[in-house]
Amino acid sequence: MTDGLEDVVAAETVLSDVDGLAGRLIVRGQPLEALAGHSTYAQVLSLLWDGFFPALPADLSLPLGEARQRVYALTERELPLLADRPVYDGMRALIARLPDETDLDSALLLAAAPAVLLPALPRLRAGAAPIAPDAALGHATDMLRMATGVVPRPEAAAALDTYLVTVADHGLNASTFAARVIASTQAGLNSAVLGALGALKGALHGGAPGPVLDMLDAIGAPSNAESWIDAELARGGRLMGFGHRIYRVRDPRADALKAALGRIHKVGAVNADRMALADAVETTALAALRRHKPDRQLDTNVEFYTALLLEALGFPRDAFTAVFAAGRVGGWIAHAKEAGQGRLIRPKSRYVGPMPRKAA
Numbered sequence: 001m002t003d004g005l006e007d008v009v010a011a012e013t014v015l016s017d018v019d020g021l022a023g024r025l026i027v028r029g030q031p032l033e034a035l036a037g038h039s040t041y042a043q044v045l046s047l048l049w050d051g052f053f054p055a056l057p058a059d060l061s062l063p064l065g066e067a068r069q070r071v072y073a074l075t076e077r078e079l080p081l082l083a084d085r086p087v088y089d090g091m092r093a094l095i096a097r098l099p100d101e102t103d104l105d106s107a108l109l110l111a112a113a114p115a116v117l118l119p120a121l122p123r124l125r126a127g128a129a130p131i132a133p134d135a136a137l138g139h140a141t142d143m144l145r146m147a148t149g150v151v152p153r154p155e156a157a158a159a160l161d162t163y164l165v166t167v168a169d170h171g172l173n174a175s176t177f178a179a180r181v182i183a184s185t186q187a188g189l190n191s192a193v194l195g196a197l198g199a200l201k202g203a204l205h206g207g208a209p210g211p212v213l214d215m216l217d218a219i220g221a222p223s224n225a226e227s228w229i230d231a232e233l234a235r236g237g238r239l240m241g242f243g244h245r246i247y248r249v250r251d252p253r254a255d256a257l258k259a260a261l262g263r264i265h266k267v268g269a270v271n272a273d274r275m276a277l278a279d280a281v282e283t284t285a286l287a288a289l290r291r292h293k294p295d296r297q298l299d300t301n302v303e304f305y306t307a308l309l310l311e312a313l314g315f316p317r318d319a320f321t322a323v324f325a326a327g328r329v330g331g332w333i334a335h336a337k338e339a340g341q342g343r344l345i346r347p348k349s350r351y352v353g354p355m356p357r358k359a360a
Helices: 041-050 061-077 085-094 102-125 140-148 154-165 174-184 189-200 209-219 224-234 252-266 272-292 303-311 317-339
Strands: 016-019 024-027
Touching: 016 140, 024 041, 024 252, 041 061, 041 102, 041 140, 061 102, 061 140, 085 102, 085 189, 085 224, 085 317, 102 140, 102 189, 102 317, 140 154, 154 252, 154 272, 154 303, 154 317, 174 189, 174 317, 209 224, 209 272, 209 303, 209 317, 224 272, 252 272, 252 303, 272 303, 303 317
Parallel strands: none
Antiparallel strands: 016 024
């Protein structure tokens, strides 16, 4: 049996390719470094969705903005009812209220939904009223405005856009595979997205960025990094933000997010002490991993700089996985459309349980 389906090819796709040995991510023929920091999320949606919807507009910025307004109108009444729920659970419940079709209109609503619901639920929890979307603003700009109540600095909006683009698609990960399986039954896009949301919630997939900050808090100061990290590795603990199931070298998404973090640091949007601590922890952790685990290639992954970037942008830790979903939903939709054109996904299993006893 192949544990975790390691190296099993389960689909052919035009959407993305992850080369773990080379540390390379390609999205629809474009290397990640050509997209992250250069393209908006709406532009990457156009790239991912090309060929899957008839008459797809070349620019999805306004249609996506109008979809944010429709999501808000469809969920405004129910939002207060879910304010006491965890952000991710409330968002998922409200997304279930949206149509379950396979057309572009449904896709836009689903892509817009996390950007609307994620800012609204923490505001309600804090006793503030949710803020209606502005269709004329860029997707990342509006998402931050709805979260904070003020139009963000361009550098902050660009940083969030970079994050959303960076995580939009990443091969056949667990949530994307779940979306493909569901779509292959010819269920609607909402069904596929809800299944993917369920898979993303797990700590082994989308639930890891928050604990990176817990680790930094526990270390406290750069001078504590070496002793804390050595003790953690000695007791068999895991360093959050390091190592990846696929990448055997540095995760290219980590570099894209580190660059975005650096740009907002230059304009004073990142706590200088936090940056100094993060730099010390990364350097110390990589050296310690080489000492403690010389037979394994463990490097910085996307979670490390995701946590720092989302913290700097003001998102609460318990909302980090929901922000991840706000980016990945575009890829889920593209994969669902691709898988929906093929056969029902129905792999075999090998029975290893007991057999009935033969009659004497």
